[in-house]
Amino acid sequence: MTDTTQAAALAAERTSADTVAARLKRRHAAERRFRAVGLGAVLFALGFLGILLTTILGNGMSAFLSTYVKVEASFDPALLGIEGAPTAETIAAADYRAVIRQGLARAFPEAQSRTEQRQLMGLVSSGAEADLRSMLRDDPALLGQTREVWLLANDDIDMAVKGHAPRQAGVPGSRLSENQLRWLSALEARDAVKTRFNTILWTSGDSRQPELAGLWGAIVGSVFSLTITLLVSFPLGVATAVYLEEFAPKNRWTDLIEVNINNLAAVPSVVFGLLGLAVFLNAFGMPRSAPLVGGLVLALICLPTIIIAARAAMKAVPPSIREAAAGLGASRLQVVVDHVLPLSMPGILTGTILGMAHALGETAPLLMIGMVAFIVDIPATPLDPAAVLPVQVYLWADSPERAFVERTSAAIMVLLLFLAAMNLVAILLRKKFERKW
Template sequence: MTESTQLIRSSDTRTAAQIAASHLKRRHAAERRFKAIGLSAVVVAMTFLGLLLFTILGNGLSAFTQTYVKLDVTLSPELLGIGEQRTAEALATADYGGVIKDAMYKRFPAAQSRAEKREVAGLISSGADMALRKALAANPELIGTTQTFWLVADDTVDMAIKGYTSRQTGQEGNRLSDKQLGWLAELEADGGVTRRFNSILFSSGDSREPELAGLWGSVVGSVFSLLITLAVSFPLGVATAIYLEEFAPKNKWTDLIEVNINNLAAVPSVVFGLLGLAVFLNFLGMPRSAPLVGGLVLALICLPTIIIAGRAALKAVPPSIREAAAGLGASKLQVVTDHVLPLAMPGILTGTILGMAHALGETAPLLMIGMVAFIVDIPASPLDPSAVLPVQVYLWADSPERAFVERTSAAIIVLLIFLAAMNLGAILLRKKFERRW
């Protein structure tokens, strides 16, 4: 081999090595850019999520406390308007509001004009009489005595105590007048104002007064709706998945059914609400705003998710399980019910819980069937009118009072806790019962 040939081959080798090194360098740079883009996307998503949670918690945590005012109340039979009567009927119709106003007038005797008396009485919630009503119902012997009660403050007082509205006198736009701010400062100086856990939020239904508005009615309505949804969608979804995966012949009709089920999973939820309005309310005449109808509509939304998850879980069971059971003489039904279905059940349950969590957060279809109505009473059955948590958020977010802003965020926090619990349940089920083949 000549010297010139060796030089050419050596040059070619160096050129190939340089080209390979250049390609490798560009590939590594592309990988670094891809990782940086992915990391940036995660950081941006987590930033927005953190900002959302920070805003919700910042607005909503204060709703879990409520301002109360201490007041010495004289439970005079004359002021109560019951005379010598002590029956339950008389106590139920007594003038508790008049007794509270009289106590406020005595607490602030400087309030003489009608306008001043109206302002001083406005420091206490219009629903504060419930504390007196419960106390006298439990112990009528209190009539004729003077008792100290912690009464719910008006929402304007509550917002001022929590710092959401200004307490500086003379400012334009204050919800509390200068005299009310002075009376409030006097109550605070005497230890007559405190903040306690807002039990009303978890024991009462909706109200026009923010300080009296609670979530319990919508929580009960959501539970009733989800129970109806589970009772309807789970057996239908599992049965459909079993039939399509294990028994249905593979032809154009089953292919058409599968395509339609997949399409139903992508249909906007408001369409199901229109279907519920047309069928359940207008055609079948079911009660409007009832959890029964809401549960049926949500079941229609959950069905495609449960069917798809159920088929995936059934398909994940190895064919050897079926073959072994059939080889021992089991019928097709016994193979499915005794062997395949128990092994696929964890995946089916996981899909069901995720579908139920999706249904819990739905609002649009429930608005279409009238569950946006203002309901004060706690529903006693799925046939009673009720709201649900997402609709309650919608109703409170549309209210002009500042106190409803924090209650809207508090309702979102409760809803997120429900959703997190359901998703955590799905994860635990998958971790506990999942089998790897």
């Protein structure tokens, strides 16, 4: 009887151990599957990110180079239409197109018909005239001399030299004639074609001609807009967070305010653009397409983020700090100003920079207030019409020319660089000033 009971107990123990082992095996298998799925999701996302960055880099790196063509330019006063001693007015009004036409005609005298001459002039950019004007204005002694000068090539020539367009007439994607392709090959054989760093991209505003389009106007507009955003949103956001966290009574009204602030952080940004259109432009009559209005709209977007981050940073300050300061006779305002704010400032600054980085990439609200206009001039003040980097990307992406594809990718690279720099600053501030309690 005893042996039978012991055998049954041993069998039950073995069954229980087998059941536990089976359950552990299934649990470990489920954990491995879950980790595999998580790792696969991460690798999948990294793969798409790699494809995106590779595409942007592949399309945009060539935008940092420009193609130039060497032409023999004769600064003949008769050809330029300058009579007598040159003055600033006569130099500005001179016919530099005739100089370019004559230089190209000397290089390719076989181009006789009007069609061929028009195609020949298509080798260089329309901005080449401005380059010659600047040369003669800076050095009037060039008048009457003949020099070999490097002139900016047309965007179609630029795409062909960089390999982005086929060098065969009549095929899809080619915008060059057989004559232009032949002349381009002849110039390359004479070492009269070269690429060099594209300074125009960093010194000019927008242009209808891709080879003359630059980012400087959009960069200045972004700096103006973000400066106004910071000046408006940071003090208002911090002051609101201090009041709600340290001074406001806990009742249904403050609860309603907190819920609305949290909801505003999730409102689509285009709604803020509609608000800016209705209030800042229509009601207050502020200038359209100006960084001032753009900065105010972006400040509305940043405010909820700054308030939430500031409140979280102040909540992280231990109550013992407040109690110790109050015990030494500090007023409530002194406790906040002298102790709570300095200790929570790293978190506040981190939240502010992240909010500003979010504002830098916004496009929809700025389109609503008219910052989608074609702006050539560089803005001098926040009241001047301007574009910003994300809107510039939007404008160039809508252009049909192939050369604007590389300009668009280059603008995205610059925008990502700014965003990465701002996030890096936020991380460094958090690491430098972070305290553990």
